[in-house]
Amino acid sequence: MRFLTETGVVTVSAQLRDRHTELRRIAEILLEPTDSWSAQLLSEYVYVLKARMEQGDTNLRSVRLAARAAANLLKSAQLKLGALPTQKTLESFWRRSPGQVAAVTGFIGHLNKRHGLELQVKPDARWLCQARRQKAERxxxxxxxxxxxxxxxxxxxxxGLAYFHDVARASRRKLVFQSQEYRGVAGYSVTYEEKILWVPSASSYQYGDHSSRVISTLRRNP
Incomplete structure (x- = not known):
């Protein structure tokens, strides 16, 4: 088959290949729950997502991303048979995985509608910002x-960019930086989107009363 493809006798559709890949990933996600109740909740949600896809309201990649977030929430919740996520459970998940907040809103809305819950589907912006910073600090x-x-x-x-300056997903490979002290504390001067940002070195962050005061000031004024 590989020979036929390379010689042009058989043309493999990239779109079809991507579809098979997404379907395989979704199938793998559905196998992740370790208990039957979580598996049922996840399966019901994916069924709804696929129905929406058939109606043209979403695509396969979005189904997979939504299923991924739902599976992560269910794993975090560790539900007993018949139990459903609570607001406290949800906030704990948001705090540990603030990057999943948007992706999991659909699942929360689904639970509200199907099981008569009244869960808040998304935290307020200030709470989310604090959760992201706490995760970055951890x-x-x-x-x-x-x-x-x-x-x-x-x-x-x-x-450091994520924690001190709320810069999410900076690329390691594209970083432009140099060693530079700030108020006597060792660190790095980083050029990011035409801005110069300072990040303390690991040793500065870990040791020293003076560096702690400087870094605390930096956190208050990112």
């Missing part, structure tokens, strides 16, 4: 226990 702290490798410096700066 990731920074976790990096302090890592053994530094060749890519550590760039990964640290990306996490």
């Amino acid at each position: 990731e920074l702290v976790a990096m302090l226990s890592e053994i530094a490798d060749d890519d550590f410096e760039r990964r640290w700066i990306v996490k």
